[in-house]
Amino acid sequence: MEYSIQQLSRLSGVTTRALRWYDKIGLLKPSRRTEGGYRRYGPAEVDRLQDVLYYRALGVELAQVKAILDDPSFDRLAVLRGHLAALKEEQGRIQRLIHSVQETILTQERNEIMSDERKFEAFKRQALEEYGRTFEAESREKYGDIEVDEMITRIKGVTRERYAEWERLGKEILEKLSAAVAAGADPAGEAGKEIAALHRRWLTVTGNEYDVQRHRSLAELYVQDERFTAYYDREQPGCAQFLRNAVLHWVK
Secondary structure, three states: OOEOHHHHHHHHOOOHHHHHHHHHOOOOOOOEEOOOOOEEEOHHHHHHHHHHHHHHHOOOOHHHHHHHHHOOOOOHHHHHHHHHHHHHHHHHHHHHHHHHHHHHHHHHHOOOOOOHHHHHHHHHHHHHHHHHHHOHHHHHHHHOHHHHHHHHHHHHOOOHHHHHHHHHHHHHHHHHHHHHHHOOOOOOOHHHHHHHHHHHHHHHOOOOOOOHHHHHHHHHHHHHOHHHHHHHOOOOOOHHHHHHHHHHHHOO
């Protein structure tokens, strides 16, 4: 079956203007054009548009989507399974937040008091799940099960005040890093000293005991592991390197 651009727009919910742009940048070209120059889209283009929309829903930029879909090794079934896994994780996260909001509404309507622990349970669980997906296996291999289990227990028991302080410090570190790198500051200078101290506080605010060597090793990971680098460099490239250099200089 073939679709005109208007029909495909109605089918997919993508505007005709966006479809024309996709054609222009080579992301989604029609299968053919009529003698009058009108676009026609076939089954392959419908599937590709579906893939585009899946990636866009996950926040992938158009240029990256095009590179992925044009890769000769692109395996649609494997990618769809990956999408499904990611969406299920997101679904679970959202469902927990919905439950937390619903519980808060009910307690307000009944003039009940919700404990601080219950208010922040969904957010702490989300942080632990993110840690589990990204770094837990490596942490267990490097530090051992006992230490990782103790750390998880500390996070589960963290108070509302400490959780808020942990988040605030994390945001402050990112802001000061961006400002320092943008200004061309020296990690061995006062800006680096302040950021290294903030980072130390961030590491210990949930109850972890401070260890100088571990702090320095973690800073090294910020430039060795692309996941850390991407996190710190998402607003201002060079932040991960600055933080690493600042910690290595000031933490003795």
